[in-house]
Amino acid sequence: MIFFDRASNLLSDLPAIVVTVPLLAALIASGAGWINRKAPFIIAIASLFVSFISSILLLLQVTSTGVVIEYRMAGWAAPIGIVYIIDHLTALVLVLISSVSLINLIASKRRIDDQFRNKEGAFYSLYVLFTAGLIGMTTTGDAFNLYVLLEIASLSGYALIGLGSNRAPLATLNYLFLGTIGATFYLLGVGYLYIATGSLNMADIASIIPKMMNSSMILFAFIICLTGLLVKLAIFPVHGWLPGAYSESATVAASLVAPLTTKVTIYIMIRLCLSVFTPQYTFQHLETTDVMVWLSVITIVFGAISALSQKDYKKMLSYIIIAEVGYMVGGFFLGNKMGISGAILHIVNDAAMTLALFMVAGIFLWKTGEDSRESLKGMFGKMPFTMAGFTLAGLSVVGVPPTCGFFSKWYLILGGISAGQYGFVAALIFSSLVNAVLFFRIFEIAHFEPFKEQHPHNDHCDEQHQAKSHNEIIKEAPLDMLIPFIAVSLLLVLLGLYSGAIVNNIIHFVIPKGII
């Protein structure tokens, strides 16, 4: 009996466990590195695994009961205390964050140990801290607590990104400046909200705002909060920090930061618009749709065209991410059911796609020691499984069914049509076509051009392989990199085929009443 009591206690504490375990683990990991070099990895992976399992349990709990979980930190009641709120959307994003972080850690271990020798403690600690920050941002129901966690995630993010190539510190500085401006804007907005409503609790603010729809202070708070988040989202024209930050950083760090940062920020934006400022305020009172959708259209077109002109693979991915941000922001601000569903579904899909694309960059870098597209010559013959996964990921970005990218685009386009935003529809189609060009350009190199004779081999590649002829030998990445990658790329198809279930069982409950 006692055991069951404990177990049920543990279950009810899940919202705290999901964030505090990685937070504490981050602190322990950095110290443990001094004692044992293997310890930080074990601590990191164990804590992320706990987070992952807790998120899954939370998702199951929310979807099965349909009741929003409200957890009072240390027992203090809202609006004075900090509450953590887990609804369908939160649980979905939690699973997303913890699984991306866990999978990427497994796949990157070999490279982290190689690249950050003697700095493992610091790296793993930052890695877990970053994840903890994002998880906290997702779960918190307090607008100021959100800022604190946002800074935890951002600061650890800057540090992770700074650990890259020679130009990484400069790119990080750039990121840090803009990121801090964004965060400060958000904080300023929260300040105005507090002045206007006297509360920092999101639900509390949401209950007050309908009474002060015409308040200029609320309007200012909305604009300035949103602006801050848009900077963090890298929407055009405040996107400048993103390409440098993601392409100059170490691939192991980029493959954690790139899939999650923008996606979680979009989640925050959605949360802010729906759960703080209320949908009536955002969509009906302010009529934000036109402005925001057009901003997104420009972002999409700009991202697509810039991606076309990139020679570097990771730079190209960065601009694709910018375009994808446009998909989600635009989709959400269409303000109808289809558009919001598409935006939320795309948060999941895009995170999975971006993860796959950065993981594959890591595999190529490991195998060839080079980062350029040219190093992919002859890869279809050389690494057929990796390339198959890469092809799936590429097709998903293009939006070819049955990969998941198609299905979120489906909702987004339908949302665009029913909102009468044909510019948005055209931008989505245009960007799909551009993505097709981008990826087939790479597939062409890998398919048509013979394997390059003089690859600068890392010392991890055995010599026996160099002795053999170069062409028809299959030489895949080590299994601990390959298996997580293949799993993610198969997930891209499964997410597509089961997108109906995700929409029906999860996203459906997120759409506020009154939105059609």
Add this chain to the structure above:
Amino acid sequence: MSMETVVSLKPVVAVLVSLAVIPGIISSRTQNIRETWTLVAAGIKLLIIISMLPVILDGKVVSFTLFQVFPDIGISFRVDAFGMLFALVASSLWLVTSVYSIGYMRSLDEHSQTRYFSFFAAAISATIGVAFSANLLTLYIFYEILSLATFPLVTHHQDKEARSSGRKYLTYILGGSIGFALPAMLITYHFTGTLDFAPHGVMAGHINSGLALMLSMMFLFGFAKVGIMPMHSWLPAAMVAPTPVSALLHAVAVVKVGAFSVVRVFTGIVGTSVLADFNISAIVCVIASFTIIVASLIALSQDELKRRLAFSTIGQLSYIVLGVALLSKSGMTGGMLHIAMHAFGKITLFFCAGAIFCATGVKYISQMKGIGRRMPITMTAFFVGSLSVVGFPPCGGFISKWYLVLGTIESGSLALLFVLLGSSFLNAAYFFPVFYNAFFCSKDQMLFEDKVEEAPLWCVVPLVITASISVLLFFYPQPFLKLASLAVSIIMGG
């Protein structure tokens, strides 16, 4: 009109069986084991499809939903008469082509044969998927899979020419489907709320005339595999592929998937009444006629045999589109029948082109003087195949063209009758010189030495089979005729 529906896993198995053997193909230790996998899958697929034939001829449909990807649309299969007709053609010809592929690829000692057979299997899965689609979304998904699965086949040689052709192939096919067909599908869904194929279409009453015309055009050009001008030029470019690929995919599977998709969408989504009321059919007739005549004229000037066949295909595909746009019972029957009749004729011609290349290495018609004396079986089959494509009795092609001609008379358009007759004349004009030169030439014009002989048996037997079937179809056009008239009676009523 409600039809009895049989829920069965058979269509799913028929689609997936060739995908399921791919791991077997990849992991096979010897060539023979690998080819056994291909042949076994082809055999099973054909048998499953044939086993559904009696049910379909009985007027029932077989259906199954695989994934419910959207609240109201699933990845669903529904086998009806028209889908059955196409699946029967594609799967029976796959079996024959598999045999031919083995002979061709081995005798030329081509590289990467495992990749070749794997993607071949994937392509045929997608083709049957298109045939059995219950709604436009499912059709689109398999259409895209087919585009991608055929890319490595078209670019098999991996040289410069293959690269530029591959680029062209994808630009037209993928560009068309993403740029036109996808938005058209979404707009249709937005206004009608459904994508299921209905006997009389779903647009009537939901969509005004301007939009209906725009959507019809987007579908017609978006499904670029049908090769309507100006979306045709990927087809001649794709002839860089090994000949069995050209044969199955670019005379049967890929191009017919395009034609099938257009017919399906025009009848099942747009609907014949919308086509007629808004005068869309007249515009489609003009576009198709233009393609028929111009493609035939271009074919006249091609010296490379496969390119001449490619332009001939472009023209013949538009017959199918024209047949539907005639909106008469005979015309539509003729159009649907043409999918089958042209397939058997054209695949024979491609097999012959490949056999000639295998045996002699010659690609150009001007270098084929006297080849008939050295390869009499192949060139006789070529003769039969071209008779069928031109539409002479006693070949299957005559039947479909007969119905098409009847269709033009039924719908009372004399101009279209002349288009058909004129095109047949042109068809004869571009095929006649090929076999005339092959058989009738003086000793000193003869370009081949005595030692040149027929291609290997693996290549010759398939082309004899398809040529014989072409003749046989004239005397026994069943079950294709039955299926086509069943499909037409559902669409046109009565």
